[in-house]
Amino acid sequence: MGPDFVAFETHPSGRPHRTVGVETNQRRSSPPHGTRPADDGSPDLSELLGRVARGDRDAFAQVYERLSGPVYGLALRVVRDPAQAEEIAQDVLVEIWRKASHYRPDRGSAISWALTVAHRRAVDRVRSAQADRDREQRATAPAPDYDQVAEEAGTRLEHQQVRRCLRGLTERQRESITLAYYGGYTYREVAELLGIGLTAVKTRMRDGLIRLRDCLGVQP
Amino acid sequence: MSHDPHHLAGAYALDALTGTERRRFERHLPGCPTCADETSGLRETATRLALAAARRPPDALRDRVLAEITRTRQAPPPLPRRLPSPRAARGLSRLAAAACLVLALTGGGIAVHLHDRAGRAQALDRQVGVVLTAPDAHASTIHAQGTATVTVVSSRALNRAVVTTARLRRLPAAKTYQMWWLGPAAPRSAGTLDPRGTSKPVITTGLGDARTFGITIEPTGGSPAPTGPPVLTIPLA
Structure with missing residues (x-):
């Protein structure tokens, strides 16, 4: 605490002293889901990627355990075809091995970096495929029944929380976000599908994500 | 477009x-x-x-992936790109920051291109433009209260700064946001802000040798000295 703050500290107040630094520390103390070390003391994903970048295959096996479910599931959600989803997941996981040295912790969480690679790969696949006619159906089709696929409890919780927060959006916001993210549409295509203007669709995506971010308690 | x-x-x-x-x-x-x-x-x-x-x-899938990585050469880390000279880099980042702020200020109603200086100047109050384009202008943006954003562009040469706030909490009646110049001497008022939490760009003077910019919540009309802890502080260049 520098001398600049002394003047404030001399004024009694019931509220905790809030500064930018304190807020930043609070953010850092709660890393985004999927990156925090497990209870058994295993290293976090960011650290594992650092080891993978130096050619550590054991570290990569641990990265595989953490990422294969989200990468495969996301690909499946976008392309809706198990064989293609598996192919994409394989490409993406090998890509993570190959490009682990490109991960920059100051640019976001490791899980976000990895799943961005996965999402872009899946989206490229559906955009290049002549599957346009099916995409809207895919995006709006009900999600798989998670009670039937004995998934880990963590995934079920995550799924429920995201579903609850999606319900808190306006219908237009929810449609715009799910068509884009799970359907792989560009915002121009979403605007066309929903019969709304480009500015409106951009605004709905941004406002919807902001609302979702706040509902999920995501910290940048 | x-x-x-x-x-x-x-x-x-x-x-x-x-x-x-x-x-x-x-x-x-x-x-x-x-x-x-x-x-x-x-x-x-x-x-x-x-x-x-x-x-x-x-x-x-696991067996296939683990087998494939044994045959896959890893990419080297990306090296930092060659940077322009420090002077040019400072100028560029200042211009980019100013352009960015201009975009924020105009709320997107006007498409302002980074290189379109004339358009940018027209879109702005002249005084604000003077601060943003000052040779020693320095921009800092910080986040507070979750989604609030406060940007200060200051120029020591002009002894003034442009402040914008967005999404600070709306204050109850009889309260206002007040800006302060902090350090090395006692806090000096830099004026008050819209208590609704989002304000148009404000020009404030008397930067002097202040080291930090801060905002507190005060009774409407402002106080001669801060009466509570700052909602946020921003170090000045």
């Missing part, structure tokens, strides 16, 4: 841009801390949509 990058943060985070649009947006990010922070938060949010879709892959 409007290229206002601020409105594209959501579409970008959802990978809903074409390749060209994505690259254009990514070129904009380094000069715009506000957009970079927002984009990062929205990207992490999109990641939650991905995690919610997690499914156990077929067991055979």
Whole structure:
């Protein structure tokens, strides 16, 4: 605490002293889901990627355990075809091995970096495929029944929380976000599908994500 | 057509841009801390949509992937690009920050291009423009109260700063936000802000040798000295 703050500290107040630094520390103390070390003391994903970048295959096996479910599931959600989803997941996981040295912790969480690679790969696949006619159906089709696929409890919780927060959006916001993210549409295509203007669709995506971010308690 | 990058943060985070649009947006990010922070938060949010879709892959995938990496050479780390001279870099980042702020100030109603100085100047109050384009202008943006953003562009040479606030909490009646110049001497008032939490750009003078800019909550009309802890502080260049 520098001398600049002394003047404030001399004024009694019931509220905790809030500064930018304190807020930043609070953010850092709660890393985004999927990156925090497990209870058994295993290293976090960011650290594992650092080891993978130096050619550590054991570290990569641990990265595989953490990422294969989200990468495969996301690909499946976008392309809706198990064989293609598996192919994409394989490409993406090998890509993570190959490009682990490109991960920059100051640019976001490791899980976000990895799943961005996965999402872009899946989206490229559906955009290049002549599957346009099916995409809207895919995006709006009900999600798989998670009670039937004995998934880990963590995934079920995550799924429920995201579903609850999606319900808190306006219908237009929810449609715009799910068509884009799970359907792989560009915002121009979403605007066309929903019969709304480009500015409106951009605004709905941004406002919807902001609302979702706040509902999920995501910290940048 | 409007290229206002601020409105594209959501579409970008959802990978809903074409390749060209994505690259254009990514070129904009380094000069715009506000957009970079927002984009990062929205990207992490999109990641939650991905995690919610997690499914156990077929067991055979593991063997194939672990076999393939033994045959796959790893890419070397990317090396930093050759940087322009420090002087040029400072000028560029100042211009980019100013352009970014201008975009924020105009609320996206006007498409302002980074290189369109004339358009930018017209879109702004002249005095604000003078501060933003001062040779020693320095921009800082910080976040507080969750989603609030405060940007200060200060110029020691002009002894003034331009302040914008967005999404600070709306204050109850009889309260206002007050700005302060802090350190090395006692806090000096830099004027009050809209108690609704979002204000048009404000010009404030008397920067002097202050080291930090701060905002407190005070009774309407302001106080001669801060009566509570700062809502936020921003170190000055």
